[in-house]
Amino acid sequence: MPCPLGPTQLGVCQAECMPRKEGDRYYCDHASQLTGSCDEGPLPDGSCCQMPPQCEPSKQAGQWACNRGKCQEGPLPDGSCSMKFSSACRPVRGTLAMRRLTVLAGLGLAIGAILLMTGMPSRLALVSPGTLTTHHQGTEGCQDCHSASEGQLVDWVHAAFSSSSGSSSAGSSSAGPNQNQLCLKCHTELGENAPFAHGLASEVLAESTNRMDLASPSSADSFAGSLLLQAARTFRPAEHQRLACMTCHGEHHGEGFDMTQMTNRECQVCHSQTFDSFHQGHPELTKFFYQRRTRLHFNHASHAIVHFSNFERSVPNVSETLATVKGAPDCADCHFPDRAGKSMLTRGFEASCASCHEHQITDNGFLPITILRIPLSPTANSELAATAERSPTVTSPPEKDPFMQLLLPDMSEGTDETERPGHSPEGVLSNLAVQQLLGEMLNQDHLEMEQRLRVSLGTDEVAVDLSQLAKTLVQIDLQRSDRNNLLKLIAGESFTAVNAPATTSSEQTASAGSSSWNLDRNPDALTLSYRPTGHADPFLKAWIEAGARHTDATAFRKDSGKDTPLTTVFRQLTGPTQAGRCLKCHTVGESADGHLQIEWWADRSSGGRREFTRFEHAPHLTLGRNTTCTTCHPIVSEAKVMLFKPEYIHRDNTINTNDLATETSGFHPVEKGVCSKCHQRATAGDSCLMCHRYHIDSH
Amino acid sequence: MARPVRKRTLQRWRKLLFLLALATVLLIAEAIGSTALLKTGLATGWLLLVLVVGLALYNLRKKLPFLPLGSAVTWLQIHIYMGLFSGILFGLHLQWQLPRGIFEIVLALLYSVVFVSGVLGLIVSRVFARRLSIRPGEFLFQRISPMRHQLLNQVERLVIRSMETTESTGVPEFYARRLKPFFERPRHFWHHLVLSNRPVSLLLSELQSLERFLNETERDVMRPIGEFVKQKDDLDFHFAHQATLRYWLFVHVPLTYALLCFAAIHVVLVYAFGGAIS
Numbered sequence: 001m002p003c004p005l006g007p008t009q010l011g012v013c014q015a016e017c018m019p020r021k022e023g024d025r026y027y028c029d030h031a032s033q034l035t036g037s038c039d040e041g042p043l044p045d046g047s048c049c050q051m052p053p054q055c056e057p058s059k060q061a062g063q064w065a066c067n068r069g070k071c072q073e074g075p076l077p078d079g080s081c082s083m084k085f086s087s088a089c090r091p092v093r094g095t096l097a098m099r100r101l102t103v104l105a106g107l108g109l110a111i112g113a114i115l116l117m118t119g120m121p122s123r124l125a126l127v128s129p130g131t132l133t134t135h136h137q138g139t140e141g142c143q144d145c146h147s148a149s150e151g152q153l154v155d156w157v158h159a160a161f162s163s164s165s166g167s168s169s170a171g172s173s174s175a176g177p178n179q180n181q182l183c184l185k186c187h188t189e190l191g192e193n194a195p196f197a198h199g200l201a202s203e204v205l206a207e208s209t210n211r212m213d214l215a216s217p218s219s220a221d222s223f224a225g226s227l228l229l230q231a232a233r234t235f236r237p238a239e240h241q242r243l244a245c246m247t248c249h250g251e252h253h254g255e256g257f258d259m260t261q262m263t264n265r266e267c268q269v270c271h272s273q274t275f276d277s278f279h280q281g282h283p284e285l286t287k288f289f290y291q292r293r294t295r296l297h298f299n300h301a302s303h304a305i306v307h308f309s310n311f312e313r314s315v316p317n318v319s320e321t322l323a324t325v326k327g328a329p330d331c332a333d334c335h336f337p338d339r340a341g342k343s344m345l346t347r348g349f350e351a352s353c354a355s356c357h358e359h360q361i362t363d364n365g366f367l368p369i370t371i372l373r374i375p376l377s378p379t380a381n382s383e384l385a386a387t388a389e390r391s392p393t394v395t396s397p398p399e400k401d402p403f404m405q406l407l408l409p410d411m412s413e414g415t416d417e418t419e420r421p422g423h424s425p426e427g428v429l430s431n432l433a434v435q436q437l438l439g440e441m442l443n444q445d446h447l448e449m450e451q452r453l454r455v456s457l458g459t460d461e462v463a464v465d466l467s468q469l470a471k472t473l474v475q476i477d478l479q480r481s482d483r484n485n486l487l488k489l490i491a492g493e494s495f496t497a498v499n500a501p502a503t504t505s506s507e508q509t510a511s512a513g514s515s516s517w518n519l520d521r522n523p524d525a526l527t528l529s530y531r532p533t534g535h536a537d538p539f540l541k542a543w544i545e546a547g548a549r550h551t552d553a554t555a556f557r558k559d560s561g562k563d564t565p566l567t568t569v570f571r572q573l574t575g576p577t578q579a580g581r582c583l584k585c586h587t588v589g590e591s592a593d594g595h596l597q598i599e600w601w602a603d604r605s606s607g608g609r610r611e612f613t614r615f616e617h618a619p620h621l622t623l624g625r626n627t628t629c630t631t632c633h634p635i636v637s638e639a640k641v642m643l644f645k646p647e648y649i650h651r652d653n654t655i656n657t658n659d660l661a662t663e664t665s666g667f668h669p670v671e672k673g674v675c676s677k678c679h680q681r682a683t684a685g686d687s688c689l690m691c692h693r694y695h696i697d698s699h
Numbered sequence: 700m701a702r703p704v705r706k707r708t709l710q711r712w713r714k715l716l717f718l719l720a721l722a723t724v725l726l727i728a729e730a731i732g733s734t735a736l737l738k739t740g741l742a743t744g745w746l747l748l749v750l751v752v753g754l755a756l757y758n759l760r761k762k763l764p765f766l767p768l769g770s771a772v773t774w775l776q777i778h779i780y781m782g783l784f785s786g787i788l789f790g791l792h793l794q795w796q797l798p799r800g801i802f803e804i805v806l807a808l809l810y811s812v813v814f815v816s817g818v819l820g821l822i823v824s825r826v827f828a829r830r831l832s833i834r835p836g837e838f839l840f841q842r843i844s845p846m847r848h849q850l851l852n853q854v855e856r857l858v859i860r861s862m863e864t865t866e867s868t869g870v871p872e873f874y875a876r877r878l879k880p881f882f883e884r885p886r887h888f889w890h891h892l893v894l895s896n897r898p899v900s901l902l903l904s905e906l907q908s909l910e911r912f913l914n915e916t917e918r919d920v921m922r923p924i925g926e927f928v929k930q931k932d933d934l935d936f937h938f939a940h941q942a943t944l945r946y947w948l949f950v951h952v953p954l955t956y957a958l959l960c961f962a963a964i965h966v967v968l969v970y971a972f973g974g975a976i977s
Contacts (some may be wrong), residue, residue: 095840095945099952106953110960117802118964127968130799148971153964160970179973228727232734247736254799265734 055081118153130252133259145182145251183245190695195242197270198612199695202240209239209272229265229274236269248694260689267688278686279676285669294665295599296585301636301666304329307356314355316347322355331629341618346602349535357585361535366579368518368529369540369572371403371473374434375525402568406456407473408433409565435490442486444474456565457550464546464566472539482519486528532580540580541600544573548588548596556596570596612696623678632675634668718780722787729791743792744969748962750785751810754778755955782817789814806965809958816951823947827940830894836933840941843885843934850927850934851882861920870917873909877902878924882931891939899932 057064057075064075073082093101117126124142132139142149148159184194193201200208237243248266249259268274275281308329315333317323325333334352335344346352440448450470457464478486516539520527532540547570556567563571574583582598591597620632678684732739757778760768768774789810798807838846854874861870880886887898906925910918 099949102949103953103956107956107960110957113805114960114964125801127802128800129803146972148973153967156971157967160967228730228734232731235731235735235737237736243736247738252799263734266736269734269736 055083057081115153118156123152124149128252131254132251133253133257134255135259136251137255144186145179147182180242180245183249191697194695195244197237197239197241197243199697205239213272226265226276229268232265232269233274260694261687262689262694264686264688267692267694277681278672279680282672282676284672285675294602295587295589296602297587298585298602299666300633304635304666311356314351316351322351324355335629337618337621340616342614342616343603344617353585354535358535360584361532361537361580363579363581364531366581367575367577368531368579369403370401370527370529372407372434372437372528373401373404373525374527402565402572406565406569407437407452409456435492438486439490441474441476442483442490446470446474449473464550465542468542469546472542476517478517478519486519537580540573540582543569544582544598545600547571547573548598549591551596553590553594553596609697610693610695612693613691614693615691632670636666636668714776714780718784721784725784725787725791740792740794741969743788744966747785747788747792748966750781750788751955751958751962754782754785755959758952758955779821782814786814802961802965802968806958806961809954809961813951813954813958816947816954820947820951823943827944831937831940834933834936836930836937838934838937838941840938840945843938843941847882847885847931847934850931851879854878854882854924854927857920857924861917864920865914865916867914867917869909869912870920873905877905878928881928885935885938885942887932887935888939888942891936892943896932899928902928 055067057079058067059065059079064077064079066074066081076082117123120126128142131137136145139145148156151159180195184190187194190199193199196202197205248262250257251259253259264277309327312324312326314322315325315330334347336347337343338345349357437452439445440452446467447470450466453466453470457466476483516530516533516537518529518531520529530539547566550564550566551570555562572578573580574588587599589597589599620627676686679686679690729739729743732742757774760766760774761771764771789807793807798804858871858874858878861867881902887895890896890898903925906921906928910921913921
């Protein structure tokens, strides 16, 4: 039945109806069940004001009587029951009131939960957005990366407002250092320019960009780029803009999360030249593998095509002992992957080269290294001529021997041998300086020898280990008779008094293989010389290394004629006809400080330097039988093989200038197509970061 | 009649298309922003917060009908479509991944429950209202409980009369075992929501089976009880649907306010811990 008046705002019924208007705070529930209607509805406080009567009195003979017969007082004069139910009415809240209550309860619970979470001792773990990557789990706590982490909720609110008002990536806020500063506190290896693109100073980056643009100017036709990328490039970071570490490296994504992952588009958004994929648009790899000449003068083509077919050689077999083979090469004969699987290393001289090249080092046909040459008087010459024999292949030594200049600088400066101090006209070795020198050498007095070298070279020769050099000069393994003769000379006896026969040619030949030092007597002079006994000869290596470190590359290249004594020694030891012939294989480079550098090792180790491009051999070595080393590194054809190059004998002393024409390793450039056969989006992947690093060293 | 329905359907499609276009623009903008290494997480987060606050204002608007802020119908339409849009924004903000931290899981759960309850509320208000108009009877929600008691009383009276007139215990026993539990409180809530008549059909068939064992007097008593069962079933149907129509807001509204509290703390954490802004 519709209510003509409706209830009051407090839910009180103004007529005989149910308070049913939406928005009523209360409606009468139970009372209505008993009476069928609520006369007045509940009171504003929710309590029921209308208790229904317990019975309906009936009129009998003009009198109202209780129907139940239980009422002692009986009906009221108006016929209504005097007894009302005491607890039958149970007002309940309306829907909206209940909802309001629920909202309040929900709010209270939420605020309580927040206060609890942010007030607990373990609050940082509760508010942490996720576990850290494995690399960062060694940190001592959140404070290592978040300056606000030591406070509570109030401090966080303060830090949030202060950071939002004043912080930027460039500086720190009042709340403490910003995220970048905290990241770089540990990641010092990234350098001071880490926040800039590629970790390069903006001017270096600009210069590099210009160089790349000049090398391969962008063509609008080559790649239009996706619309998305083109649109994104509108908003790309400026060249000189500092980037937050978080821009690329998100944390709290779980232990195994790769923080360095980036999409190709993200990489390309900054680059002036863009392309669709590695397969389409990426520049060819022409220069990547062979952008500098090899560290060793070694041509794979001539060896693989000619030498290995013609000569037997020893290679490591399965049990790593050497086996003799002939014919087509297996790359694994000489190369093996390093532990990290990154580079292919060479097995070393003994395993790979010695069977063919060892004898070239000890070849008697090349000049020994003259250490000391003392001219003899004519008297002595006549006596000596009867006994001494010259080595048939040894040619006349240079007028001023480099070691003589170094070890006896005063003596070597004279123009006339007879005018030299201590050199008597009779040809007797009474020179005190020579005696002293020989004494130091034979008595193994390396300290005196070191002092001698120090005086000779000057006190500023810091790059050279004089102690090591001195030891090479005092560890002399002469034949006993030669040694005795020299000792007599030191004792002051005249050369003519030395009655020991000179070394015969047969002895010389026999000793060449075992003894490095040799005393050679001929009518003109007494010569103490050195001849290397094998690969990596310590004497040669030490003196060549010292000479290289001591020699300025620019001056050396110009060949100004003002060589220092050590440079002169270097020139002698690396001469094309000199025994040892180290530089037949080892190239000369330039060190970072501008001096010469001998490339003793064949590998391309970057020495921990982060280069822009990287490659790992190991995953590519298990691609199956159809893929061999020559799949990627095709050897040049036989027609192009140059078996003999003049520079092998007459090294032009060209310092590595990254000139491919000067020296190649005998390979064709690696073609991009070989890589992109597998490296496509749907197969092996073509992410930029597979081959390129973002953070690189600028030097 | 057909024309307004078609017009409404057309309008609904237009709104959905608009929502789809808006979502597409958002997705493209996010893709552009993330490619350009911009802080899209921060942007989507702020947008989402503004949207949730705006959606919550709808409840406030209902309490202030006298303010000239547009019609409630317009507000509801905006609330519905912006609510759906916020779901896409939420997914983008989370980069379509599950959150990992406890606080963020709670926050995400709160949003998810609010969103899902909103969607369910939308479905319920559309579908259940139509069902109620089809089902016979028109009952005020507040009146359902008294009416149920009235039915119970009527059935009880019939059963007592049966006991007084016959000495058989068949009817009282059946009442005590099956009818009293049925009439005492709302029954078969979920069956009604899925439009299943199975429980009431079963009860009616039991009633019918019982008749074979009753005498004529008892049958006279039992005959109206079957009708009362059908009426009670109608009441239950209305109760189930009307209760759902009313009570989904008991989840949606309170959790919205809880969500706003947690979202505010989330903003504080994001800025205080600096990850998104340094």
